[in-house]
Amino acid sequence: GNSVTQMEGPVTLSEEAFLTINCTYTATGYPSLFWYVQYPGEGLQLLLKATKADDKGSNKGFEATYRKETTSFHLEKGSVQVSDSAVYFCALTSSGNTGKLIFGQGTTLQVKP
């Protein structure tokens, strides 16, 4: 079945540093790919998504490109802020088009001033 692997955390960066969080997937068919973010004390919320190969999702300065040839969807941001400190989850739709999402284990990002 479909699955997602994320890089282990925690990731600790200084403010204005460049961020990459790696995500690779295994899937049958053509899944959609997502990044969700969980800020402290809040629920999961969608950060960005891509629905087909070579699509780039972007939001709040974050970007990720759907790479079918490398089965990857790495999250990047050019200059992180303290307010970006959160847990980031990569996810994909399961086979069967039911809308069900399969999540990676999450990567904690801590940004220090």
Added chain:
Amino acid sequence: EAGVAQSPRYKIIEKRQSVAFWCNPISGHATLYWYQQILGQGPKLLIQFQNNGVVDDSQLPKDRFSAERLKGVDSTLKIQPAKLEDSAVYLCASSLGAGRTGELFFGEGSRLTVL
């Protein structure tokens, strides 16, 4: 627009006791999901409803977990009897419909501690 509402936010029980969690999805959202998130892991789907009907409950431990969605709106997830390994955050999410491009909207979760 009101988000997904869940209650209670926190619950502490002893093993073998029972507990129930409630979820009210975003108005008009036909699809409702219950996920279990164990500390340090990503959310795992327990059950998915489309209106009143169950779409996927393949990972629901049916000997102890049950869920219902009466009238296609609110939903309740019950655990009876609870085990230590049920300690987790139970997340409810909803979406307009099932499909490969839809966004899921999550509640803040109900944190369960089983002693």
